Amino acid sequence: MKARPAVWLTWGALAFFMLNLAGIVGAVVTNSFAESWFGTWLPDGYTGKWYGEAWRDYRLLDVLVVTFQVAIAVVVISVLIGVPTAYALARRNFPGKKLLNVLFLLPILMPPMTYGIPLATVLYKFHLAGSMAGVIAANLVPAVPFVVLTMTPFIEQIDTKIEAAARMCGANTVAIFTRVLAPLLVPGILAASILVLVRTVGMFELTFLTAGPTSQTLVVSLYEAMSSAGIRPQQMVDSMAVIYTGSMLLLLVIALRFVNPTQLVTRLKEPA
Amino acid sequence: MTAVLERASLRHRLAEKGVDRVLWLLVPGAVFVVLLFVYPFLYGLQLSFQPKSGGSPFQNYVTFFSDEYLAETVWITLRLGLPAALFNVLASIPIAFRMRGRFRGKRALTTLLVVPITLGTVLTAEGLLAFFGPTGWFNRIWLALGADEPARLTHNYWGVLFSLIITGFPFAFLLTLSYLSGIDPTLEQAAATLGASKRQRFRTITMPLLAPGLAVTFCLSFVLAFSVFPSAVMVGNPAGETHVMSIAAYETALRDNDFAMGSAIAMLMALVMLIVIGVVLIWRTTLYRGATGGKG
Numbered sequence: 001m002k003a004r005p006a007v008w009l010t011w012g013a014l015a016f017f018m019l020n021l022a023g024i025v026g027a028v029v030t031n032s033f034a035e036s037w038f039g040t041w042l043p044d045g046y047t048g049k050w051y052g053e054a055w056r057d058y059r060l061l062d063v064l065v066v067t068f069q070v071a072i073a074v075v076v077i078s079v080l081i082g083v084p085t086a087y088a089l090a091r092r093n094f095p096g097k098k099l100l101n102v103l104f105l106l107p108i109l110m111p112p113m114t115y116g117i118p119l120a121t122v123l124y125k126f127h128l129a130g131s132m133a134g135v136i137a138a139n140l141v142p143a144v145p146f147v148v149l150t151m152t153p154f155i156e157q158i159d160t161k162i163e164a165a166a167r168m169c170g171a172n173t174v175a176i177f178t179r180v181l182a183p184l185l186v187p188g189i190l191a192a193s194i195l196v197l198v199r200t201v202g203m204f205e206l207t208f209l210t211a212g213p214t215s216q217t218l219v220v221s222l223y224e225a226m227s228s229a230g231i232r233p234q235q236m237v238d239s240m241a242v243i244y245t246g247s248m249l250l251l252l253v254i255a256l257r258f259v260n261p262t263q264l265v266t267r268l269k270e271p272a
Numbered sequence: 273m274t275a276v277l278e279r280a281s282l283r284h285r286l287a288e289k290g291v292d293r294v295l296w297l298l299v300p301g302a303v304f305v306v307l308l309f310v311y312p313f314l315y316g317l318q319l320s321f322q323p324k325s326g327g328s329p330f331q332n333y334v335t336f337f338s339d340e341y342l343a344e345t346v347w348i349t350l351r352l353g354l355p356a357a358l359f360n361v362l363a364s365i366p367i368a369f370r371m372r373g374r375f376r377g378k379r380a381l382t383t384l385l386v387v388p389i390t391l392g393t394v395l396t397a398e399g400l401l402a403f404f405g406p407t408g409w410f411n412r413i414w415l416a417l418g419a420d421e422p423a424r425l426t427h428n429y430w431g432v433l434f435s436l437i438i439t440g441f442p443f444a445f446l447l448t449l450s451y452l453s454g455i456d457p458t459l460e461q462a463a464a465t466l467g468a469s470k471r472q473r474f475r476t477i478t479m480p481l482l483a484p485g486l487a488v489t490f491c492l493s494f495v496l497a498f499s500v501f502p503s504a505v506m507v508g509n510p511a512g513e514t515h516v517m518s519i520a521a522y523e524t525a526l527r528d529n530d531f532a533m534g535s536a537i538a539m540l541m542a543l544v545m546l547i548v549i550g551v552v553l554i555w556r557t558t559l560y561r562g563a564t565g566g567k568g
Binding site for chain 2: 038111140256
């Protein structure tokens, strides 16, 4: 039983981290319900009015609609582009495949700021920046490679014999895609789309660099609200942050129903 | 007749190399990545050699390294990114190690550890400012424990580091856990039957299999930490101690409208990041990469 102290240390450190985290989140949630809170343990009184004011003042309904539109557009387009690419990459070995793989890996490996600034420059040149199309285009840059990278191993594990058998039975290419592959791909596509959705809603840098006043998503308008505070009470920013986290939490709960986070990399059955 | 045969054989020869009609599926993806990633990147690269004020093509880069305020950003960014990524990876190992196998409440604990992903930088920043601030809960307890003055943990290096750990740890943990669950547990059981102690099993079986996965985890965590922007502005001291490269790039490009200089800084950012990742990945090639677990 030599390992005991190490075990306690691990759990102890984790508990300390969690305690601080609870304090951090708790402070924001408490403040968002506070009448006023200056230098005391707890606020003087509680109210829910900041949520209403934030909702009206920051036009959160419009912002949420924009966020939703951008996220859905990014998911649909990235799946439409990414899945066929992943299929070809999973099924064929061809000259130049390595190069293509690297090209699809780079946008995920690069910090968004590094390609975001040149991308914003290009989008400004073509007068796309500031519009919804620009925001969608910018968010697609990491989204499509993400779909390709998650779908390629998924397609690799689908037995090629199934396709061969379908062809033997007289199915044409369209039929193979719609009636054989599509049903098998649905779980993978669903998982990839939900992850892309979560990433897009949370993506700050690219949206920040390319959005105009009418194409801001929730993260960006939250950042703008925080950096231009001062005139408005702190509680409004906090209640908006709580709304953001609430919607992200909702998305994550949905995502966790479809994706097992511990099996993102390898699929190995745990021993019973 | 011969022409038909030749055409057929060319198609056949191409198909043997893997070139057939399936590759048409690649076209949208390839066009997309060239149009929205390669082209802007190359455009930025050539723009960075066309300084706004004219002069030699390397003027932007010369300015960057001769201006101490700008050159310093490289070290500031590395000083934040490397410790944050290293901490996130190292801290996930023991926790992921305890989370293997089945036990009651595993799903709940995993969810709890993943939840910080949803917080977003602004809530984290607001929370850090409120919780670790001079009159926050943390400092109230700290003072009650007998400290002379409140700990300064916000609007400086520490605030940003904490923020990077909070947002980066869940991600590193998830990756580490999935790499660790990919290692075949029968290997360790075999070693145990042969009389290997817990420590021996960890050092000679689990670690070598896990190390390549950890290298990838470190790289991805580093990328996340390296691009720190919003938290460096909100909980840091963006004009001084936490004036990171992304702030410098953003400010020159979109505030001062000097896209050429901004692109130059972005290119240098990419370069610094690629160097770090390259070093880690080269070290990774020296590791064992077998069939079981730890692949990636």
